[in-house]
Amino acid sequence: MTLLPDAHYMELALTQAKLAAERGEVPVGAVLVDGEGVVLACDGNRPIEYHDPTAHAEMVVLRRAGERVANYRLAGTTMYVTIEPCVRR
Numbered sequence: 001m002t003l004l005p006d007a008h009y010m011e012l013a014l015t016q017a018k019l020a021a022e023r024g025e026v027p028v029g030a031v032l033v034d035g036e037g038v039v040l041a042c043d044g045n046r047p048i049e050y051h052d053p054t055a056h057a058e059m060v061v062l063r064r065a066g067e068r069v070a071n072y073r074l075a076g077t078t079m080y081v082t083i084e085p086c087v088r089r
Helices: 005-022 055-071
Strands: 028-035 039-044 078-081
Touching: 005 028, 005 039, 005 055, 005 078, 028 055, 039 055, 055 078
Parallel strands: none
Antiparallel strands: 028 039, 028 078
């Protein structure tokens, strides 16, 4: 069975979440792809490992992608994350 692009990228994010869990982190994974479908970055949560409260999967991936393309603007990209953002009420 061939995965549709969204399902493929979500599978990559789920793999990153599993790797985060194996490191003792909260199991969240993220993948950022450009408009051509090229993976710019993927990773899981790392706040415990990095001693950084901002090292959530989404933030780590955004930082790495920005470094990769040498630009803080990541227009035309799509982020795949294994959970929805937390909303505080």
